[in-house]
Amino acid sequence: MATFRACDSCRRRKRKCTWTPSADGCTPSLQSKDECAITHVRKLRVKSQKGSNRIAEYKSRIQRLETLLEEHSAT
Numbered sequence: 386m387a388t389f390r391a392c393d394s395c396r397r398r399k400r401k402c403t404w405t406p407s408a409d410g411c412t413p414s415l416q417s418k419d420e421c422a423i424t425h426v427r428k429l430r431v432k433s434q435k436g437s438n439r440i441a442e443y444k445s446r447i448q449r450l451e452t453l454l455e456e457h458s459a460t
């Protein structure tokens with residue numbers, strides 16, 4: 386699964402957002418002296434992660450209980 390995470394200015398300008406580990410921002414933003422921020426993406430990610438994580442957690446919990454019950458009733 387490839388997640389494309391571009392900063393706000395790269396999104397707006399539709400350019401490739403590339404990072405170097407030591408830099409303060411992405412390479413295209415530093416070159417054009419734009420502010421490198423990923424506020425929009427971060428917000429969305431946190432929101433969707435919370436919801437889906439909780440549902441997935443409950444689902445796996447229910448499945449675990451179901452298999453436990455099945456094992457108990459079988460023996």
Ligand SMILES: [Zn+2]
Pocket residue numbers: 391392393394395401402403411412413414421
């Ligand atoms: Zn960028």
